[in-house]
Amino acid sequence: MTLAAEIDHNGTSPEKLLAPVLSAFWDQPESWTLETYRRHEGYEGLRKALAMSPDDLIAYVKDSGLRGRGGAGFPTGMKWQFIPQGDGKPHYLVVNADESEPGTCKDIPLLFANPHSLIEGIVIACYAIRSSHAFIYLRGEVVPVLRRLHEAVREAYEAGYLGTNVLGSGLDLELTVHAGAGAYICGEETALLDSLEGRRGQPRLRPPFPAVAGLYACPTVVNNVESIASVPAILNRGKDWFKSMGSEKSPGFTLYSLSGHVTSPGQYEAPLGITLRQLLEMSGGIRAGHRLKFWTPGGSSTPMFTDEHLDVPLDYEGVGAAGSMLGTKALQCFDETTCVVRAVTRWTEFYAHESCGKCTPCREGTYWLVQLLRDIEAGKGQMADLDKLNDIADNINGKSFCALGDGAASPIFSSLKYFREEYEQHITGKGCPFDPAKSTAWADDKNIDGKNAHRGVNA
Template identity: 85%
Template sequence: MTVAAEIHETSPQKLLAPVLSAFWDEPRSWTLETYLRHDGYQGLRKALGMTPDDVIAYVKESGLRGRGGAGFPTGMKWQFIPQGDDKPHYLVVNADESEPGTCKDIPLLFANPHALVEGMIIACWAIRSRRAFIYLRGETVPVLRRLHEAVREAYAAGYLGRDILGSGLDLDITVHAGAGAYICGEETALLDSLEGRRGQPRLRPPFPAVEGLYACPTVVNNVESIASVPAILNKGKEWFRSMGSEKSPGFTLYSLSGHVAGPGQYEAPLGITLRQLLAMSGGMRPGHRLKFWTPGGSSTPILTDQHLDVPLDYEGVGAAGSMLGTKALQCFDETTCVVRAVTRWTEFYAHESCGKCTPCREGTYWLVQLLRDIEAGRGRMSDLDKLADIADTLNGKSFCALGDGAAAPVFSSFTYFRAEYEQHIKGRGCPFDPAKSTVWADQSHPEVHA
């Protein structure tokens, strides 16, 4: 029996795997004192007793995959850093959480910042780095203050600075507050912003592992990826692999939001299903049913109630035609207009496009114009083909993944809800608003009236 199948047969109450979130509800959970009571910095002590190459191999063998979206193996990313090149090596943590629906890194940093700090020290030991940066979304001032305090506590306790725990490792961490741009979540745009330039994606190759921050070898990791490392070192790679699925092992944070009874963060093994998460959270809001949802934020293709039992790991969601992404599970009930939702998402991507490449700069603008016309009842049937054509021009052809993210809601909503677009056009308005549509009384679309 696969791990996913075992999860499917387990009662919802036993599915949670609190590791990163184990003591979020304790008083002053963010302090070093609390963190030390929960095996804090024990993983670091074990890592410092190993060679850097052995640490990389250990994390690689654990199967930890990046928790920021693409799911690239973390240990393999560390392994790409060239050694013996006489250049400084840098670690940069991407805490610029901007994807609509994604809200896991900010509460993690707010409640348990030392997990990130310890993970960064381990990662720097592995890649032979003496300088690390946390690039935080600057609007989150309370989180910024807690990160600064956690770094200060770590320096005072000897976990940062010179000759950490007698290992010979010298390390300084800088917390940098970004100015607030979605594009800076893209790793090369983040590096440009960190260097003081306008945040725009770089041409690759060269990749950051070869020429990253200040043209030196750089690892860019997500907050949750790095914060998961201390537990792996402390409790063992076999323990980590005992959770999740074969190709997607371990625990992770699922952000459940939208029309649900109990939104929030649910830490569980990879491979759990949305049906099980809804069972734990109280289901959809009373009297309503699930219509569509995103498995990893608005840039991932939407799924429907047909996919409630899809294992929420990288392979399972991929086989269903979407991406696990940041595990931002936005759930929408039958009262939601798909055209309206896709229009709002697309407006966001058009606003946040850096304008560097023509497909994204022009494509997102024209997607918004067409979608607004359709939502308002001014659309024509030929507009649907135009939407598909523009989305195809964006997908895989823009400078960075923002274009792919803007195209994904359009393509996937056409797959499952093209009839709803046609209703807007034929009825000259939104069928979910009786004051603006001539097809409100049309009983051939029961989802409109549910």
């Protein structure tokens, strides 16, 4: 039985599905301080972790079923387990806070409102993998978050959660906050490591994988902010509590970033497996007088869905079975006033601009996708261009050096699958059918006035 069917059967209100853990006290005064964090059982999970052996701790996190919240969904405990022990090399933990996927906005609010959850998770993870130095690679543009994170690290050092002999455990841990230079490619873990070492951010050839030869050619774990920040609650409340939420293969809670043409966009922390229909019920639905046209389940690099997919369980298996990826749970919602061709063109321009240029399929492919899409959007395209789009995307997908190319191809494939007719209208109509100068089709709904509908196209 799906989560949606279960709710209908039991008559449970959608609001009761929310599971505020990471976001439990974001709205409290000075939520980012150590004092506030301690009032909410902060660093209690660390004390319990330090009472275990590192190997038992890794097994505990592995048994909890926690999966990486950065997009791929790889089991966190298994990632820690890959670190070789007794090799005589330094071990490193690197936290990927270079959040830059279009539509993704969960890690930055988390760091701004509750940075100590990440710091506590870092100490636990470093104890588990026997690391004495951790790094937070933060997106450099978010200066307010950088300042708040530096202050939280200072508080943690002062309280004895970082530094020499953490809480009398014998663990010595140094934590470095590094501000990145603003390249999207640095969200890819090996490009991040190169950037952290002072080189140009470009993905590395694998193997060797970071677990064997990562930062400074030493064993390294690279985890997302939310993945690490979720660990303290698991230790404090227990793995069974964590597994009681979500689904069997995708347990626990997570942050869903709801944005776009919705009444109340924002962060909704809920168990994995909730549906977009339920999240829209909580957020007031699509803006008044409009209807959902298409949406992304995990940011612009994941294949788009339509209103037919409102009841797809938002966990790794459910979204995958429906033909997309859960990714970073960036739920961008677009109503019927949005031109699909325009949206896909803007996304593809982003990927072309952010391509590092290391591999030919991505470097050349994204460039030519942009040229074709711009012509189609402007009414200068031909029907043969649609097959060219598909062919170029196919030559990028699975053939580029890293996942950026795959992400650039996803909107092309999915938009042609669900909205090919709209592409054809741009070609036969010599321009965008949503442009009021070309057509009044965008204002057919009597509940939509022309002025607001047109503004929606350009929103």
